[in-house]
Amino acid sequence: MYAWIWRHLPGGTALKALQAFLLVAAVCALLLFVVFPWVEPRLPFNDVTVD
């Protein structure tokens, strides 16, 4: 998977490294600010109320 991505990035090693870094950053941001906030309320370990 990672090898496949690496081979398909255009440019030399430095450019590829930069793109790879940006990809990783984008995925992290997507997870942190979109996926996790959506998933979290559906998980059971955040209940603090009695009901």
Add this chain to the structure above:
Amino acid sequence: MTGPGGDDDSYGRLGPPAPRTAGDRVRTVVRGLGEVLITGGLVLLLFVVYELYVTDYLTGRKQEELTQELREEWSRPATADPQLRQVELGDAFGVLRIPRLGEDYARVILEGTSETQLSQGPGHYVGTAMPGEQGNVALAGHRVGKGSPFLDLDAMRPGDPVVVETADQWFVYRVLGDPATGDLDADPSGIAGMEIVRPTDTDVISPTPDQAASAAPTGAYLTLTTCHPRFSARQRLIIHARLDGGPLSKADLPDGPPALYEG
């Protein structure tokens, strides 16, 4: 994440690839599987970071906003129509101060205990008493993450002040128990200052704590609920406090009641 480089450097430099054998295919599949598993592990780690730090940051920013909004609202002249002062679901309506949890510990509290409110700050159980009223002011807050407002609630001692600030008054509640001996269970009222209960024990937020929900209030109480043990939702940690004296006017005490500065 596993950055560039690693095991794949050779791919780009090889000449025309040799015909793929069955072994190559197996290797590709196994490598792909390994990468997926490693990635999954890293995503889970990132989720832990999110829970412990990123939510703290997001809630902190939200609390700053709410504090500012509340200050502005409070500085406006009081509306003649008390209907406009009615607290609606989701409204920020007070500030909770607990010196035991930090000299400058102050959290804006909101009406409601769904995740929408609790991710912004401690939430007030709908239908329970409002600050100063007879009955039980019940508040829920996160233990870990989301600003961790109630992280160290297990450090509370008998007599510790829990101060609620509203538009124009201070209310000082004190944790039940015997301040002389430090015994949280030895309150004359028979109500413990701290208890650990099952999540279904709703009696803790009854008008008189631990009585039936329909029983008439016997005093002005305040109850804090959070999860217990830390990182788990198996039980609930409960703190009970009782109103100490009447409301104090903010006009007289702009910097807060003396109870805030006992420590």
